[in-house]
Amino acid sequence: MPDSPKLDPISLRLAAANALIRRRRTIKPKDMSSRPIENEHLAAILENGNWAPTHGMTQPWRFFIFTEDGRQRLADYLQSLYKKVVSKEDFQEAKFEKLGAQPLQAPVIIGIGMSRQKIEKVPEIEEIEAVACAVQNMHLTASALGMAAFWSSPPICYTDDMRKWLGLGDERDKCLGFFYLGWPESEEWPESTRDELSEKVTWVNS
Numbered sequence: 001m002p003d004s005p006k007l008d009p010i011s012l013r014l015a016a017a018n019a020l021i022r023r024r025r026t027i028k029p030k031d032m033s034s035r036p037i038e039n040e041h042l043a044a045i046l047e048n049g050n051w052a053p054t055h056g057m058t059q060p061w062r063f064f065i066f067t068e069d070g071r072q073r074l075a076d077y078l079q080s081l082y083k084k085v086v087s088k089e090d091f092q093e094a095k096f097e098k099l100g101a102q103p104l105q106a107p108v109i110i111g112i113g114m115s116r117q118k119i120e121k122v123p124e125i126e127e128i129e130a131v132a133c134a135v136q137n138m139h140l141t142a143s144a145l146g147m148a149a150f151w152s153s154p155p156i157c158y159t160d161d162m163r164k165w166l167g168l169g170d171e172r173d174k175c176l177g178f179f180y181l182g183w184p185e186s187e188e189w190p191e192s193t194r195d196e197l198s199e200k201v202t203w204v205n206s
């Protein structure tokens with residue numbers, strides 16, 4: 001007889017956490033359908049982003065939501081910025097085209113910003129880490145809803161031009177990329193793998 005599943009509260013909570021964390025998957029805009037995102041779903045995703053941990057409660061995440069025609073504005077700007085910052089020799093037509101196409105393949109794109117604590121007490125790296133936690137919260141929520149999501153970080157996102165265009169503050173603030181949200185085209189949820197945990201863990205027992 002197979003072992004019956006453990007139904008005590010801790011085992012159930014652990015099983016729920018395992019399922020959610022391992023289900024979270026990157027699904028890119030090219031694999032998203034044209035189905036729009038309901039406001040209540042977007043609100044749930046953003047709200048959970050806002051619950052990220054944060055040293056000193058600085059809460060440095062800033063979200064810039066591009067929807068409908070705003071996506072075309074984003075696409076146009078990404079292309080113009082790429083043209084501006086990449087030298088003629090390094091310019092890749094395929095990259096340029098992708099920057100213009102991707103925002104129109106997703107119903108919602110969230111510009112990810114880090115707003116630096118003004119007194120700079122908390123180290124900058126911890127502000128960035130807190131924003132990454134916020135994105136993870138949003139990604140987990142999207143996966144729980146069955147939605148497709150993708151954190152994109154083209155090199156141009158780290159430029160001053162991008163920061164200013166989004167409406168972040170002075171040069172201490174940063175754009176950390178774009179979080180694309182939509183519904184997957186395919187009914188098959190993708191799978192992934194990770195290298196062995198043992199390769200990444202060091203135990204110190206004495």
Ligand SMILES: Cc1cc2nc3c(=O)[nH]c(=O)nc-3n(C[C@H](O)[C@H](O)[C@H](O)COP(=O)(O)O)c2cc1C
Nearest residue numbers: 024025026027132150151152153154177190191192
């Ligand atoms: C900070 C960060 C930036 C990322 N930027 C990109 C990116 O620019 N392009 C890309 O293809 N994937 C990007 N990804 C997504 C990874 O490719 C993806 O997480 C990885 O392939 C593992 O897949 P999974 O998310 O389904 O587990 C980024 C992920 C993180 C955490």
